[in-house]
Amino acid sequence: MDWTDETIARLRELWSQGLSTAEIGRQLSITKNAVVGKAHRLGLPPRPSPIRNRKVKDGETPSTETPRRKPPTRKALAPKAEAPADLFVEKAEAKPVPVKVETAKPAAAPKPSPAMESIMASPPPRPVAKVEAAARPAPVAPEPRVAPPVRPAPPPRFTASIDRPARRGPSCCWPIGDPGTPGFHFCGATPLPGKPYCAEHAAIAYVKIRDRRD
């Protein structure tokens, strides 16, 4: 993975929006490990981890001795059989994109967090926007009108610079331009009922998600 400014920006954005690492990975066409690894290296604010952070309660002395994992039996040295090279063709973008597949993953959307939900008065159904970088100009994700879930993490600077559509009410949040750059804005057209995107962008935003299994 070559981490260009572009991809890093996208990672940061998606990360700050509370998407799961796997989700981000899918959107970037990389593994979640890559996502987590990079995020960690970038020093991005940690997200609520499923792993209980070693008792922080008193009585415990987490400091001095950490649980330390068992001696790493690093057997990774065996790359094993190689993956069939032929499956490496672009499948997602090759085929025409059915517009109606957003039913692909109805309820399984990752829940952002309580805080986030309360902020989003009318949460657009988490668009399972499977985007192909090659095909479209860096669509980034719905309006980052939310602060990072819990952590008082430094709010992404770009939130301030993003011009919200002048019109009130629902508006298409298809990103135009690169997030973080001055000209960045959202489409703003009238979205389809129940969708975060206008008809035009919804058509390209929704792609079957689960076919990118690597």
Add this chain to the structure above:
DNA sequence: CCCTGATTCGC
């Protein structure tokens, strides 16, 4: 089992 994020450590 599935999912999640975190960490380690060979490369």
Add this chain to the structure above:
DNA sequence: GCGAATCAGG
């Protein structure tokens, strides 16, 4: 620096 392997909790 990168990320697969691994860990570990839900």
